[in-house]
Amino acid sequence: MKVLTVVGARPQFIKAAAVSRELRRRHEEVLIHTGQHYDEEMSDVFFEELGIPEPDDNLGVGSSSHGAQTAEMLAGLEERIEAEDPDAVLVYGDTNSTLAAAIAASKVDTRLAHVEAGLRSYNREMPEEINRVLTDHAADLLFAPSRRAVANLREESVPGAVHNTGDVMCDAVRWARDRAEDHSEILSEVGVESGEYVLATVHRASNTDDPERLAAILDALAGDPREVVLPAHPRTINRMREYEMYEEASERLTLVDPVGYLDFVRLQDRADAVATDSGGVQKEAFFLDTPCVTMREETEWRETVEAGWNELVGANETAIRRALADADPPGDKPRPYGDGDAAARITELLDDA
Ligand code: UD1
Ligand code: UDP
Structure with missing residues (x-):
């Protein structure tokens, strides 16, 4: 299948790299960078060191007001999704790039998959909180990092299919720790x-x-x-x-x-x-x-x-x-975010989608 991944901000490059390594073994991936982050040390450095290919396209939206930035991304993404005609659009987290891709996918009636679904701060002053809620309600496939995230989604009765995959950041850290x-x-x-x-x-x-x-x-x-x-x-x-x-x-x-x-x-x-x-x-x-x-x-x-x-x-x-x-944390620690195999689970679930 063909997956069109949208990234734009620093943490998304890191999360997408973890998933991409697994995803590209089984699926075709088209990677679109919105250009939300653009400085060398906020963007290029991650593509160089994380072993992911350069984006297939960069919309180069840069910085502006939230509305203008999101709108410019939405227009560019709608065009790219229509041109690529993927089986699914894959988005990460809660940035303006996430929201723009979620709306674009829904406008062209393409399946939307959201990684880091179900997170809530319950602080609606945070732009990210609104981005998360809207993306989760537009998504067809919701990849939640924890049991609590699943419960949050059930509470809101989101229409998409919810899966607890564990957290991709756990995969990312495991990959990076020894290398670092x-x-x-x-x-x-x-x-x-x-x-x-x-x-x-x-x-x-x-x-x-x-x-x-x-x-x-x-x-x-x-x-x-x-x-x-x-x-x-x-x-x-x-x-x-x-x-x-x-x-x-x-x-x-x-x-x-x-x-x-x-x-x-x-x-x-x-x-x-x-x-x-x-x-x-x-x-x-x-x-x-x-x-x-x-x-x-x-x-x-x-x-x-x-x-x-x-x-x-x-x-x-x-x-x-x-x-x-x-700061004096206890010696033992639970593992609420899985065991570092979130990328593999997400890839499998996309397979069945
Ligand atoms: C964005 C996300 C936030 C995420 C963060 C990750 C939204 C609403 N916010 O916040 O959720 O935690 O990314 O780092 O999407 N700038 C540069 N160079 C860059 C990027 C930004 O100079 O490469 C400056 C610009 O002045 C810009 C400001 O940083 O106006 C803020 O950038 P923006 O992408 O709008 O939001 P972040 O604070 O990075
Ligand atoms: N990070 C990085 N270099 C830095 C600061 C952060 O690589 O100088 C990584 C960090 O390891 C984490 C991610 O960026 O994976 C977090 O991004 P950020 O704090 O910008 O966004 P948030 O997670 O709050 O959305």
Whole structure:
């Protein structure tokens, strides 16, 4: 069968790479990049190192308002899907690229498969939450990463077929961890020692676009006695400059450009703790046995919190500092996201579709 995969943002390249390795053994795959992320370190680096072929097409939409960006993707994708006439359109996660592809597939009446279906933060202020809900309700095949995600979908009575496949990020980390150990020199490049630093990421609009929240986060991180490495998303750098926080942050933190996947997995694996507002990073820290402090009020990855490996602290300076200082997860850990065979399960389920 022919599968048309749509990606556009950093985490989607990583998830699609994990699935693509399996998918391409059995099916023809056409890969369309919307161009939502376009900087070398936000896009090209992943295609170079993850062993996936270059996209067959890049719509080059770039950055703009959410509506304009989604509309431009929708128009381009509708055309590509019609031209390719695939048996299914495969989408990942909850970005504007996901939503645009979901609508495009439904407009041209092509089966839609959604990886990472059923996640809910129940915070409708998050653009991603609306993207997820709409995509799940448009999808014919829903690949949920956990039992809770399945339950969320049942609760909403989505019309498509729901399957618990486990989480593709678990597959991705397994693929990358040993390779990163052998090939990544990032610790020495950044100048940190294993186990002696905190790794941080911040890019969620609710944190970056609010100067008070961003200042609280940067102050909390700078107050940690360990070295704090922050590979900064371009959005975060832009806002730090706009709010005149950049100079001070670069003096107090080890601010670096976003790094490739193997380097980032290595940094997560060897960190004493992780502080983040990313969805993917919360889970990867969990898979890599690194305690995580999440600078959000809620998470769609609640199992990591219930297991005692992730603490939600919002953008509260005191709470972030305390959680980083006290992080002490339990020794045993459940496996709510499967065993790293999600890509194989998804490929099989697509086969039967
Ligand atoms: C998007 C997703 C978010 C995901 C994140 C992954 C939506 C609504 N949000 O957020 O769910 O967690 O990707 O990283 O889809 N920029 C660059 N270069 C790039 C990409 C972005 O400079 O290659 C800057 C631009 O100023 C842009 C801003 O970052 O306006 C935000 O980019 P955008 O793709 O709109 O959202 P993200 O914050 O990356
Ligand atoms: N990541 C990376 N380099 C970085 C920061 C993150 O490769 O400098 C990877 C990380 O390992 C994870 C994914 O990007 O797999 C998470 O993406 P992001 O935080 O941008 O988005 P989210 O998961 O919040 O949607």
